Amino acid sequence: MSMFNLKKDSISYRAQVSGISPEHKDYLHRVRMGKIFVRVIQLLIFCTALLLWEICANAKIVDPFITSQPSRVLKTMARLYVDGVLFQHIGITCLEAIVGFVLGTVLGTLIAIMLWWSEFLCKVLEPYLVVLNSLPKIALGPVFIVWIGAGPAAIIVMTLAISLIVTVLEVLNGFLTIDQEKIKLVQTFGGTKFQVLTKVLLPASYPTFINALKINVGLSWVGVIVGEFLVSKAGLGYLIVYGGQVFKLDLVMTSVIILGVAATVMYQGVVYLEKMLVKNKT
């Protein structure tokens, strides 16, 4: 998405500067048509898939009891809405995801700063980080439930467990790849370690942070859904598990679709944030 916009901007910029020659006009036209073509095909695939799904289910080629179908998904959604629980489930899941996401990013960054600050601490903790990074964090689920109790807190901790170590390693790695000469520059002015951190490390790591955010958006959703599978009484993950257990595939499909939309919106939110910040920086 962002790449397309960038291209469009630079194209119109050049057109303004040079005045439009027929060849250039032709080129711009081809680019625009190419983009429209891609969009049309995308839409076509989407509509065809939905239509096929609906038709096959209606014609009993597939069993709608197992596969559900678009019309039933819409009905389920409407029923959840009428019952007044639709936004409650979405809200709970989104809230857990956002809290886990923000906590994971902030704590991860703080820990990374600590590890950068003390080389000794970094060396000592390295094997622990390696083990924690390799361990499938989902295995810790039961531990969290016992320790924290079945509820949103356990789910947030699950989310944190999944995204934290990755953030720490990503940000620390970003710090360590920063040009040593830039740090030397600050030191030539008599800069302290804290000034190296605030004047060079943090601002220079800006692309790393955005990257970590993007990774964490995905991971926090994994954490939330796993958490809800294990303990919850509400949320989209709960609806999916519950729907599976009572064989209401309509409910499962509906929840999965809502989940897909919610996760995409949050990811695009980060992309939008990145664009806003980039605009302010350059």
Place this chain on the structure above:
Amino acid sequence: MKPVVEVHNVGMKYQSLNGEITALENINFSVRDGEFVSIVGPSGCGKSTLLSIISGLIFSTSGTVFLSGEKVMGTSPKIGYMLQKDHLFNWRTIYQNVMLGLEIRKNVTPSTKEYAIKLLKTYGLYEFKDKYPNQLSGGMRQRVALIRTLVTDPQILLLDEAFSALDYQTRLVVNDDIYDIIKKENKTALLVTHDISESISMADRVVLLSKRPGTVKNIYEVNLNCANRTPLSSRETQEFRHYFQEIWKGLDVHV
């Protein structure tokens, strides 16, 4: 009058698991006020290490460095350091980049701000002050880097291969440009380079270091017969080639 920089019996040994490396040995020379001194030597002879020692960023394992008679115990506001690349921060505007050193030294006052603006105006960068570094050419960026150093009002400038990241044409122009600014601002300068022509063209004296362990092999007084000397006009003089030959022989390069 006391020399501005006095390097006295300086030696440097690096320790590693594979053993000990003697980078510098028994270095002695001094720089007078307002003088431009170049240090040339083969790669790896410890030229940059020597500058880092003079600046107080690292400490020599033997000997002492004096700045205006005072022993160097750490980084000093008397010294301005210019690195190989401009290292302008691309998240800061030109003006904010120029202010970096003052911010670090917690010396942002109305008068230093005014001085920064004055320097930017004098050296033709005022209209770019709100632009970002990636909108400037390599030569202009180097000029900004110099102003970033000058604004902290150092007495001595240490230039560590400060031009070697530029392409040859730009480099000749920037040599002239920076030389002109250093002379106008009346600074003492110490330039480290591996480029013999560059070292002669800018310097009043050239210090030749031997290969590792680096030690002073010879010091050449550069006397060029040329009015209104600039690095570029220096290169056109008769004597230039003579100095080049002599230093080249002294460098004793083998492949």
